[in-house]
Amino acid sequence: MASPGSGFWSFGSEDGSGDPENPGTARAWCQVAQKFTGGIGNKLCALLYGDAEKPAESGGSEPPRATSRKAACACNQKPCSCPKTDVNYAFLHATDLLPACDGERPTLAFLQDVMDILLQYVVKSFDRSTKVIDFHYPNELLQEYNWELADQPQNLEEILMHCQTTLKYAIKTGHPRYFNQLSTGLDMVGLAADWLTSTANTNMFTYEIAPVFVLLEYVTLKKMREIIGWPGGSGDGIFSPGGAISNMYAMLIARFKMFPEVKEKGMAAVPRLIAFTSEHSHFSLKKGAAALGIGTDSVILIKCDERGKMIPSDLERRILEAKQKGFVPFLVSATAGTTVYGAFDPLIAVADICKKYKIWMHVDAAWGGGLLMSRKHKWKLSGVERANSVTWNPHKMMGVPLQCSALLVREEGLMQSCNQMHASYLFQQDKHYDLSYDTGDKALQCGRHVDVFKLWLMWRAKGTTGFEAHIDKCLELAEYLYNIIKNREGYEMVFDGKPQHTNVCFWYVPPSLRVLEDNEERMSRLSKVAPVIKARMMEYGTTMVSYQPLGDKVNFFRMVISNPAATHQDIDFLIEEIERLGQDL
């Protein structure tokens, strides 16, 4: 096996990112630690060195005992590989940890050491002088380390090394210059909550085994429905494993509402159903239709205007067309915040059409839902309160750790009727508590991960106003980027006008292309620019931003900002970096 961790915790050129703001070597963990003195240290020492045996004295202030202390290693690599005084992981295995007899001590030491590794990673994640990614091609990465699984156990020293190595090659998704996905950033309270969720290690199907989490799901979904604008927050909902599944739920429930017999009889028993969504909508609508036996051909893509918004007149035309063919329109999925342009479909106009033709209105606000938290921006979702169902992913614009996606439904009880199978081994009818809290049978899943706690705890920590501030700041940053590049030499905007969401779509045109006429050759060359710049970004590890073609538009950058760590300087850096990496193309 290769020596994997080498260099990871050391300082030096690997971390040099070319960042003009943070020149030279990295500020690393130990430098942070130097600044770090105080209560927690005392507390830990007291805990670790036996002060806890003293009787409680409120406000007591005796120093921790020194007698039992042993020499610490003094190297500046944490965790270091120096011989440890008392815990030698090379002689410890998983079988020495709890629930082993006398497993507490090694368990606490091991978990604390894992935590050290994680804390170092967290601190590094926010350090602009570190790389966003230490990129290796798949074959390199497969060869660089032995990832294979074997018959025999490894010792805990090796396990700690695997943790380091895994993080060495991971993307720092909390890094201030990571803009690659709609989900970026690393929230500290959300992270703490996710650690707690892992520690509680339970399932959402019944109140019996997840009492608090079931109640928190109830409280949180209700709050989200209130914010959508449904009276008294009434309705239903669930946290599902991602926006695609939330959208699939909406399609499933809409179909059931119109044709409940489909549950028993299948699609053979119902006429041909048609769903409508915009040509800029998320691919999950088609994926869902394929899975649900509706078929992708029955998903009609409605034209968008130049800003990526669904054109209501085209929607109505296609609905009438479908009806004339004897098909049954059953779902319109409007998008609030499209994936690429960040466009908001005109929800009021869509709602009017849905009402007129009695069609289930779904709003895919996976990306745009967060704007409902902002008094300044929520008007972009006006009409969402008329939807029958809404997908809203707090793991995107609200910065909740992955995954946290909600499907909200206006009509209560429908999800339950649609999905319940009454498994008697889980949902016993003769339990001693109120069975309405056994919510598992409304899910497609049986076991369901606890996704609510991180959102709930972040909400308590930030308040609605904290989410609002985050969202307003991200939109302001997007506007800042737009204002810089809209008239800057070498940039062309993909669509005109100020972005409605944080999506800023643009081409960077290298000097050699600026002189070319607007013809096919130029388009062909332009289409190769973004992939090359992106590849270089990853190889240097300085930043990450996404690109794609769309319709007849060749590869362009889609900048999105949901990362709470990003600042104006990071936007400036992005522009400079694109130019640095692309000027020779």
Next chain:
Amino acid sequence: MASPGSGFWSFGSEDGSGDPENPGTARAWCQVAQKFTGGIGNKLCALLYGDAEKPAESGGSEPPRATSRKAACACNQKPCSCPKTDVNYAFLHATDLLPACDGERPTLAFLQDVMDILLQYVVKSFDRSTKVIDFHYPNELLQEYNWELADQPQNLEEILMHCQTTLKYAIKTGHPRYFNQLSTGLDMVGLAADWLTSTANTNMFTYEIAPVFVLLEYVTLKKMREIIGWPGGSGDGIFSPGGAISNMYAMLIARFKMFPEVKEKGMAAVPRLIAFTSEHSHFSLKKGAAALGIGTDSVILIKCDERGKMIPSDLERRILEAKQKGFVPFLVSATAGTTVYGAFDPLIAVADICKKYKIWMHVDAAWGGGLLMSRKHKWKLSGVERANSVTWNPHKMMGVPLQCSALLVREEGLMQSCNQMHASYLFQQDKHYDLSYDTGDKALQCGRHVDVFKLWLMWRAKGTTGFEAHIDKCLELAEYLYNIIKNREGYEMVFDGKPQHTNVCFWYVPPSLRVLEDNEERMSRLSKVAPVIKARMMEYGTTMVSYQPLGDKVNFFRMVISNPAATHQDIDFLIEEIERLGQDL
């Protein structure tokens, strides 16, 4: 707001469980801490008190500096509410944490304090003198604490308190006497891995943003396919959010294999499809059929023998019946380890029938798959290598934290063809690395949680032989239970013979019922016994085990053992506890 945490970290009667092995008050955190001295303490102190600023000296052993230390509180409650010297969370908010300027110090302190809370919970979880659950009825729990979400932020002191309160009311799923679900126990390496996964906070859709995790998924799924017995571990697969979704995938892929046109045209384009599974199979087969537009009426339930195994002759009869009606049998889902009885369907006979009639053979080994790791028990799944797809949940019998469910498919590429939608914003075709590692488009989900790392790290830590030892031990414990109660007064077995899995199904018959004739009144009274004992178990918080009716059998206990902490003494305790709580009924 009520004062929530009070009493949680204190010792006393709340923890008295009536456990004869651990009488009296709890061993609690601080007593653990008293035993705890050594390298980690030194290391933390060095880290926290500035030794790190010294130049690295390999093997250096200077003691940590004492100069900058401040007084620690000396109370024995951890975390305590005594005034802290340096970090006063009452004046700190989420906005003071990273990425805030100078956020490192409060962030490290906060995360470390969260970790303290979690470590205390972990230690308590394994302590038999603590309750499995501090049960409160839903309305009580809603009133006992303010769970509501508000506009304004709360300070970090309150956030830490919420963490404590949440854990106070949580089920200790790692507790040695928690037997309620197929997923029990809390593995320390798995937990560490899940914390790391949360910290990495990424998504599985592309290699670009999850390089290591994508490779580990590749390595791990291949290993699982090797163990199933597919030559060279070839084939395909995915980690999905739970066994129900894995089973739904199997159904989806089987349908696509036979009628690929269903993806575009929907179920209207194909004949009526019929799936077959046993009457003891998991409800997710019907749930999947309802969702996929196949309909629950098209899921034929095959009869089981008295041990809960599918009867092959009935399967063949029903296949022929369906064909005579002009329907198309497309899937047989055999179960390896049924939910209630733990029965293994005769896979070889089922495989013969599937081959004869050219039907996709799926094996739902969500619960039984773990036995493939045991040389002693894997014969129970003989024939699984002939399946076209297999569901296998390492989060059940292998003790991996929730969730970790794999769907393995023998034919490579089929999942991709079935589910791909070619979203150009994610799966750009002009990336600079090998695109075969962008595996996201074979999923139904778009974003997908990283579920592989905890399994991979546990596998490295335990080796295949470690999983084998765990599984052999759990099956031995089940046999121990069976041997005790099969002839014990007051017990009746639900089915005869030694259990094949760890499921032991039995009635406890209280003395007052033992004298009654075997008639309807007795059945009616017997049906009320298990729910009452279960309710009392939860109210006392001493243990948890599941019960249910099945077919014409009234409520019986289903004991299952997947908890690595359980011992023979815990089985003895369970029996005594059932008798203690049920003797008056």
